[in-house]
Every structure is written in C-alpha cells, then in structure tokens.
Amino acid sequence: MTKNSNLIVxxxxxxxxxxxxxxxxxxxxxxxxxxxxSQTFDELSQDDGIRVVIMRGAGEKAFSSGADISKMPTKESxxxxxxxKGPTAAxxxxxRYPYPSIAMLNGYTxxxxxILAMACDIRIAATNVRMGIPTSRMGVISSYPVFRRFLTxxxxxxxxxxxxxxxxxxGRECLEMGMVNHMVESDRLESFTYEMAKEILACAPLSxxxxxxxxxxxxxxxxxxxxxxxxxxxxxxxxVQSEDHEEAKRAFMExxxxxxxxx
Numbered sequence: 001m002t003k004n005s006n007l008i009v010x011x012x013x014x015x016x017x018x019x020x021x022x023x024x025x026x027x028x029x030x031x032x033x034x035x036x037x038s039q040t041f042d043e044l045s046q047d048d049g050i051r052v053v054i055m056r057g058a059g060e061k062a063f064s065s066g067a068d069i070s071k072m073p074t075k076e077s078x079x080x081x082x083x084x085k086g087p088t089a090a091x092x093x094x095x096r097y098p099y100p101s102i103a104m105l106n107g108y109t110x111x112x113x114x115i116l117a118m119a120c121d122i123r124i125a126a127t128n129v130r131m132g133i134p135t136s137r138m139g140v141i142s143s144y145p146v147f148r149r150f151l152t153x154x155x156x157x158x159x160x161x162x163x164x165x166x167x168x169x170x171g172r173e174c175l176e177m178g179m180v181n182h183m184v185e186s187d188r189l190e191s192f193t194y195e196m197a198k199e200i201l202a203c204a205p206l207s208x209x210x211x212x213x214x215x216x217x218x219x220x221x222x223x224x225x226x227x228x229x230x231x232x233x234x235x236x237x238x239x240v241q242s243e244d245h246e247e248a249k250r251a252f253m254e255x256x257x258x259x260x261x262x263x
Contacts (some may be wrong), residue, residue: 007037014049015201016044016052017053018054037094037116041053044097062109063104063107065111074121098209123182125175137238141236144161158177
C-alpha cells in the first residue's frame with residue numbers, strides 16, 4: 001500500500017484499489033490529488049501485473065464531492081487559470097489505462113468527482129449515490145475531452161441536460177439515465193464491486209486490452225479540427241476568467257445563491 005495526503009493506492013494481487021482520501025471534505029479533489037491520480041494510472045499502465053483498477057472514496061458519504069474550491073486558481077493568478085486542467089488530465093489518464101477500471105460510488109459524486117467516475121469503464125453505485133455536474137452554476141465550461149466522454153457514455157440528450165441544468169440526480173435516477181451500470185444497497189456495494197473485478201480477472205488479458213482499445217477508438221472518433229479545439233479552449237478560458245466564476249466561488253464559500261451578471 002502507498003499513501004500520500006489525499007490518495008491511497010492498495011495493490012492486492014491483480015487488483016489495485018485507489019482511494020480518494022479526504023473524508024473531512026467529502027473527498028474533495030485538490031489539484032495535487034488530481035495530478036497524483038493521473039500519475040498513478042500512467043504508472044499502472046506499465047504494470048501488467050495489475051489487470052483491474054477500482055476507484056473509490058474514503059468512507060461511505062462520498063466518492064468525491066468535486067474539486068476543492070478553496071484550492072482552485074483565482075482570477076488574480078491569470079496564467080495559472082490557462083494552465084489549470086482540473087480533472088481533465090486525470091480523466092484522460094483513466095481512459096488511457098489499458099485494462100478495465102471500475103468506479104465504486106457511495107454518496108456524493110459531483111463535479112470533478114463525477115468526471116472521474118464517468119472516465120471509468122464501469123460504474124457501480126450504492127442507492128445513496130448523488131451525481132451531477134454543476135459547472136453552469138459555477139460559471140465555468142468543461143473541457144472538450146470531458147464533453148466528449150459524457151456524450152459517449154450518456155448520449156446527447158442526457159449529457160446536455162446535465163450540463164445545462166447543473167442538477168444533482170439521486171439514487172435510481174442515476175441508473176435510469178445510464179450514469180451507472182449497476183446499483184445495489186450500500187452494504188453490498190463493496191462485495192458486488194470486487195466480485196465483478198474477479199470476474200474480469202478470469203478473462204484473457206489480451207482480450208481485455210484489445211476490447212477496451214478498439215471500443216475506445218470507435219467511441220472517440222471525431223472530425224473536430226484544431227481550429228475548433230482552439231475555440232473550445234477560448235470559450236472555457238473566457239468563462240473561468242469571468243466575474244461570474246469568481247462570484248460563484250464566493251457564493252459557494254458563503255453558502256448563498258450566486259448573483260450572475262453575464263460577464
């Protein structure tokens with residue numbers, strides 16, 4: 001087992017469990033924790049001894065409540081806003097991992113936490129799960145890779161509703177909308193998840209790698225141009241540098257409704 005302040009990595013035979021370890025803040029994700037998740041998945045990609053990765057949150061109240069707002073870059077830090085990749089890099093590292101990944105979801109799975117869950121190949125949730133993407137309420141725009149992943153996993157209608165409303169979905173809503181593959185009672189979540197991991201381990205490694213690679217290639221095919229990507233990035237930067245985003249962060253910390261001005 002290896003640890004840092006916000007992440008625990010436990011290898012047990014061919015299964016690796018990655019635990020987001022910040023229970024006092026409902027497993028909120030700091031930039032350092034997101035970077036460590038990226039590094040861990042890239043390291044595991046070079047280890048053929050691990051053939052399934054399970055991601056979970058510490059405790060039973062949250063997989064992750066999202067990005068740690070207090071650790072996010074501010075407007076005054078200008079250049080770092082452009083460089084800040086939030087959960088995108090971690091999400092892409094999870095998708096690059098050549099073997100199956102499973103998200104084990106308890107309680108709050110919001111914002112950046114929801115993005116990491118969607119990046120995993122399979123999502124198994126307890127009935128107390130609560131999922132959503134409140135970017136529109138925070139005055140920011142997700143990155144192109146995040147939009148593409150949600151569109152691929154959920155389809156256009158569900159993905160669009162999630163991003164346009166910023167709504168949080170509870171329990172069976174998440175199952176019915178395709179956000180999770182399976183839903184079980186909380187006391188069965190861990191056993192159900194590890195049983196599926198063992199079922200995957202019974203399959204041939206080359207088949208696992210090949211199937212995931214081919215399906216990801218098919219799902220990721222896109223005719224998006226470099227010019228389109230630059231426009232997407234410009235829109236995202238405009239939003240994250242806006243007064244509305246700063247107001248959203250202040251409102252979050254002050255536990256009040258944000259007053260947006262469209263600038």
